[in-house]
Amino acid sequence: MDIGFSPEETRFREECRDWLHASVPTEKRPLDAADAIGFDKAWQRRLFDAGWAGINWPSKYGGRGLSIVQQVIWLEEYAAAHAPWIGANFVGINHGGPTLILNASEEQKAYHLPRILKGEAIWCQGFSEPGAGSDLAGIKTRGRIEGEELVINGSKIWTSFAHVADWQELVLRTEEGSLRHKGLSWVICDMHAPGITVRPIRKMSGQTEFAEVFYDDVRIPLAKVVGGLGNGWKVAMSTLSFERGTGFIADQVKQSQEIEELIAAARANGMIKDDRIADSLAQLRAEVAAVRAMTYRNISEVLRTDQPGPEASVIRLFTSELGQRLERIAVLLMGEAIIDFAYGDDNPVGDYLRGFAATIAGGTAQIQRDIIGERLLGLPKSR
Ligand SMILES: Cc1cc2nc3c(=O)[nH]c(=O)nc-3n(C[C@H](O)[C@H](O)[C@H](O)COP(=O)(O)OP(=O)(O)OC[C@H]3O[C@@H](n4cnc5c(N)ncnc54)[C@H](O)[C@@H]3O)c2cc1C
Numbered sequence: 001m002d003i004g005f006s007p008e009e010t011r012f013r014e015e016c017r018d019w020l021h022a023s024v025p026t027e028k029r030p031l032d033a034a035d036a037i038g039f040d041k042a043w044q045r046r047l048f049d050a051g052w053a054g055i056n057w058p059s060k061y062g063g064r065g066l067s068i069v070q071q072v073i074w075l076e077e078y079a080a081a082h083a084p085w086i087g088a089n090f091v092g093i094n095h096g097g098p099t100l101i102l103n104a105s106e107e108q109k110a111y112h113l114p115r116i117l118k119g120e121a122i123w124c125q126g127f128s129e130p131g132a133g134s135d136l137a138g139i140k141t142r143g144r145i146e147g148e149e150l151v152i153n154g155s156k157i158w159t160s161f162a163h164v165a166d167w168q169e170l171v172l173r174t175e176e177g178s179l180r181h182k183g184l185s186w187v188i189c190d191m192h193a194p195g196i197t198v199r200p201i202r203k204m205s206g207q208t209e210f211a212e213v214f215y216d217d218v219r220i221p222l223a224k225v226v227g228g229l230g231n232g233w234k235v236a237m238s239t240l241s242f243e244r245g246t247g248f249i250a251d252q253v254k255q256s257q258e259i260e261e262l263i264a265a266a267r268a269n270g271m272i273k274d275d276r277i278a279d280s281l282a283q284l285r286a287e288v289a290a291v292r293a294m295t296y297r298n299i300s301e302v303l304r305t306d307q308p309g310p311e312a313s314v315i316r317l318f319t320s321e322l323g324q325r326l327e328r329i330a331v332l333l334m335g336e337a338i339i340d341f342a343y344g345d346d347n348p349v350g351d352y353l354r355g356f357a358a359t360i361a362g363g364t365a366q367i368q369r370d371i372i373g374e375r376l377l378g379l380p381k382s383r
Helices: 007-023 033-049 068-080 087-103 106-117 232-244 246-268 275-305 312-333 335-340 348-358 365-376
Strands: 123-126 142-146 149-160 167-173 184-190 196-202 208-221
Touching (some): 007 068, 033 087, 087 106, 087 167, 087 232, 123 149, 142 167, 149 167, 149 184, 184 208, 184 232, 232 312, 246 312, 312 348, 312 365
Antiparallel strands (some): 149 208, 167 184, 196 208
16 A cells, blocks of 8 residues: 655655745635635635645636545645635535535536636525534425525524525425435525525624525526535535535644644744643644545545545534634733734634634534544444
């Protein structure tokens, strides 16, 4: 077994590094979704034009058709270069697009995939509802079939980037009277369709990054159903596996950078001399190495199967909790400077506060533990 990088991959890494070194924007990405949308679209377009968007997406849809290993190399160099978060393009690039590649019709792929890669079409995810966040099978938003259209009524909540999105991966109930995971469909919903109302939600940091979405007789052509009517559960599971697995590679890469920066900061301000701090930093460095190893293992799995399995939950859970531990120590290392932090700013305190969302979004830590227990360890069902 060869676990190193090939000469071709090493050359690719150098190519990534050179381009990023010359091209990463010097200005900061605005924090509020509405302010950042121009920045996000322009940066994505720049990545696309230079051939760095969709490295492992099929070339006939605008990708590079390279391997997932090369995608990871790109993400490693991306984080090392302190390149900006892809922001509003997150859903399209990380799980909307990959779900389409796996499940959509040729026509759907040909239309949507290049637009996602070019940053022309912003996607959002309409899964959670009031009363059905963790329990996706409990959703109530429904789509009544009328001729060649679905007529949609209901509401979604916590929809990140809904107020700036063009399309939505929407899961709804299309079979009257169906229960739980049966009778659901995964639909490409036009966010500009008449009958859609988006109401942004303000977070404790003052920013608006997610919203409530209301559907009042919204008409969407049946041709927008992905993977067939009634197959929404299966398609949604593939979306979640991308969201929980490969979608977070960039975060895991960033964490290895963060821990080295924290160690350097503790050395610089002398706090490393405190044994408890030195121990915590050493422990975190070991955990970061562990999550990197798990990520490489997960990538080998994706190489074999084209899709991350339930193992993705291990990585998702570990990454989100590790992120919180890293952010906690980053705040500690700020010492007295913490008193002067500006609320909502991009600083360790902002990262610390944002970190709370990491063990909720994309499935809570408890739900990931359930999946690990039941689907990986074969333990009895919790309910
Ligand atoms: C920053 C952020 C962005 C988000 N973006 C999106 C988005 O773009 N699109 C989208 O659809 N959703 C999004 N969400 C919503 C997110 O997916 C849900 O909040 C999450 O799935 C939890 O659902 P809930 O809030 O309804 O909580 P609930 O499901 O009501 O859970 C409440 C508590 O009960 C626990 N719990 C529930 N069921 C079980 C169980 N079976 N076993 C053990 N414990 C359980 C949970 O872990 C949690 O602690 C986002 C959330 C956040 C924080």
